[in-house]
Amino acid sequence: MTPKPAQPRLEWRGVSKRFGDKLVLDGVDLAVDPGRSLVVIGGSGQGKSVLIKIAAGLLRADGGEVRLDGQPLAPGAAHAPGYGFLFQGAALFDSLPVWENIAFRLLHADGLPRRAARARALDAMDRVRLPASAADQRPNELSGGMQKRAGLARAIIADPDILFFDEPTTGLDPVTGGVIDALIVEQVRRLGCTAVSITHDMASARRIADRIAMLHAGRIVWQGSADEVDRSGHPLVDQFVSGRSEP
Amino acid sequence: MNPLAALGRATLGAARRTGAVTLFGARGLLSAFTRPFFPGQTARQMLVIGFRSLPVVGLTAVFTGAALALNIHTGGGRLNAEQVMPQIVALGIVRELGPVLAALMLAGRVSAAIAAEIGAMRATEQIDALATLSTDPYRYLVAPRLAAAILSLPLLTAVADILGIAGGWLVATATLDFDGRLYIRNTLDFLEPWDVISGLLKAAVFGLIVALMGCWHGFHAKGGARGVGRAATFAVVSAAVLIFAADYLLTGVFTA
Numbered sequence: 154m155t156p157k158p159a160q161p162r163l164e165w166r167g168v169s170k171r172f173g174d175k176l177v178l179d180g181v182d183l184a185v186d187p188g189r190s191l192v193v194i195g196g197s198g199q200g201k202s203v204l205i206k207i208a209a210g211l212l213r214a215d216g217g218e219v220r221l222d223g224q225p226l227a228p229g230a231a232h233a234p235g236y237g238f239l240f241q242g243a244a245l246f247d248s249l250p251v252w253e254n255i256a257f258r259l260l261h262a263d264g265l266p267r268r269a270a271r272a273r274a275l276d277a278m279d280r281v282r283l284p285a286s287a288a289d290q291r292p293n294e295l296s297g298g299m300q301k302r303a304g305l306a307r308a309i310i311a312d313p314d315i316l317f318f319d320e321p322t323t324g325l326d327p328v329t330g331g332v333i334d335a336l337i338v339e340q341v342r343r344l345g346c347t348a349v350s351i352t353h354d355m356a357s358a359r360r361i362a363d364r365i366a367m368l369h370a371g372r373i374v375w376q377g378s379a380d381e382v383d384r385s386g387h388p389l390v391d392q393f394v395s396g397r398s399e400p
Numbered sequence: 401m402n403p404l405a406a407l408g409r410a411t412l413g414a415a416r417r418t419g420a421v422t423l424f425g426a427r428g429l430l431s432a433f434t435r436p437f438f439p440g441q442t443a444r445q446m447l448v449i450g451f452r453s454l455p456v457v458g459l460t461a462v463f464t465g466a467a468l469a470l471n472i473h474t475g476g477g478r479l480n481a482e483q484v485m486p487q488i489v490a491l492g493i494v495r496e497l498g499p500v501l502a503a504l505m506l507a508g509r510v511s512a513a514i515a516a517e518i519g520a521m522r523a524t525e526q527i528d529a530l531a532t533l534s535t536d537p538y539r540y541l542v543a544p545r546l547a548a549a550i551l552s553l554p555l556l557t558a559v560a561d562i563l564g565i566a567g568g569w570l571v572a573t574a575t576l577d578f579d580g581r582l583y584i585r586n587t588l589d590f591l592e593p594w595d596v597i598s599g600l601l602k603a604a605v606f607g608l609i610v611a612l613m614g615c616w617h618g619f620h621a622k623g624g625a626r627g628v629g630r631a632a633t634f635a636v637v638s639a640a641v642l643i644f645a646a647d648y649l650l651t652g653v654f655t656a
């Protein structure tokens with residue numbers, strides 16, 4: 154089989170997911186091209202986190218499939234190196250100091266010596282503007298925003314080629330949010346990563362997205378390039394972008 | 401509802417759960433004995449599960465041994481057989497009460513703690529995070545706890561055996577006019593290696609039960625803080641019940 158020239162890096166095909174009798178995703182079709190940044194927007198509880206967890210292999214779809222470079226995703230794909238995931242609540246291991254959290258993959262999966270892993274962790278902390286003094290603190294001693302940055306440092310430390318960001322800037326001050334956005338852009342533009350992000354923050358979405366897709370009631374109701382979002386002609390998108398409470 | 405259908409459904413549900421727990425435990429055990437290992441995690445769990453349980457297990461054993469001595473002395477008196485009290489106390493402790501009491505204390509202390517810790521990790525997506533960091537949660541979380549409990553509980557039981565017999569000795573020499581040296585000689589002459597070993601084997605199985613129930617209920621906790629609390633309760637209750645059931649089965653096997 155000859156690969157098609159513009160094959161998506163990651164693709165959801167008719168993905169559906171239910172929890173109990175609640176249908177959360179109802180046939181999602183979505184794709185992101187290599188080296189591009191896709192942002193998924195949508196209201197709370199619409200299934201955005203579920204959508205990217207399925208793509209990362211953390212949840213199994215009930216119907217449809219996820220394809221990576223055209224191949225159906227193998228079970229346990231989350232274990233693959235090359236994936237970086239920033240969780241909505243940072244999901245730091247509270248039994249480990251911050252630097253060991255950030256260097257976790259290097260220490261435990263790659264078998265790097267502690268000294269080298271620590272140096273890499275400090276380097277990653279610097280990239281997300283986390284002060285080196287935080288390295289030996291426990292995650293619960295950090296503010297929410299600092300935890301988020303530590304989670305981001307952990308996601309990017311091993312130079313992954315696919316990155317998932319679940320609300321990377323939520324709960325951050327605008328300056329830090331801007332730093333995180335710039336970092337995501339750098340990962341994608343300079344290092345050629347493919348990124349899938351979720352956000353509620355339209356300013357952030359405009360900064361980091363090549364494409365924007367809106368998830369509503371279990372389906373992708375609109376998608377387009379980042380600059381089309383203001384003239385989508387779709388009432389739900391207009392409502393989301395303008396922050397009005399009525400469509 | 402048709403009672404027969406309800407019974408059938410309950411039976412099927414129980415069978416399915418038993419199968420799932422067995423698979424979970426097998427996967428955890430398999431990871432405990434194959435590479436990559438997490439020796440640091442296992443050592444830490446040995447400390448938490450084994451070493452820190454010493455005071456509570458030791459105290460329980462001393463008091464139980466003392467009470468047992470008094471009861472058997474009274475009962476033995478009715479048959480004019482007070483002098484066999486040391487032997488019966490020793491047998492009761494090493495074959496039965498040492499392993500069971502140590503295991504029950506661990507069920508309360510450790511099953512609940514494991515379930516709460518792993519349940520909280522589930523609720524805060526830390527278990528998902530492990531998977532995205534190329535680390536198998538069974539290896540990193542389940543295997544070290546199973547291994548630590550299986551190794552720790554026989555050691556704790558050995559301590560409980562000694563302290564339980566010491567409790568009996570204390571009562572016997574302080575209040576019942578037994579000769580201290582003779583008490584010990586009688587005990588040692590009477591006990592056979594298998595009495596002690598069968599108790600330690602039981603303890604290893606109980607250790608598996610304690611850790612497995614904690615890990616299983618923690619891993620499958622849902623629904624935030626309430627779910628974590630529920631997982632801890634279920635872990636203790638199911639571990640305790642399974643310990644008694646396993647005790648009966650193993651005793652049957654060992655005395656056959």
Ligand SMILES: Nc1ncnc2c1ncn2[C@@H]1O[C@H](COP(=O)(O)OP(=O)(O)OP(=O)(O)O)[C@@H](O)[C@H]1O
Pocket residue numbers: 172177195196197198199200201202203204241
């Ligand atoms: N493990 C689970 N078990 C049961 N229900 C779940 C589970 N995960 C998600 N859900 C349900 O699926 C729906 C979508 O959840 P999801 O976390 O994807 O929403 P979201 O779009 O990310 O929302 P938010 O913006 O608030 O993070 C919710 O109603 C949630 O209750």
Ligand SMILES: [Mg+2]
Pocket residue numbers: 201202203241319
């Ligand atoms: Mg979410």
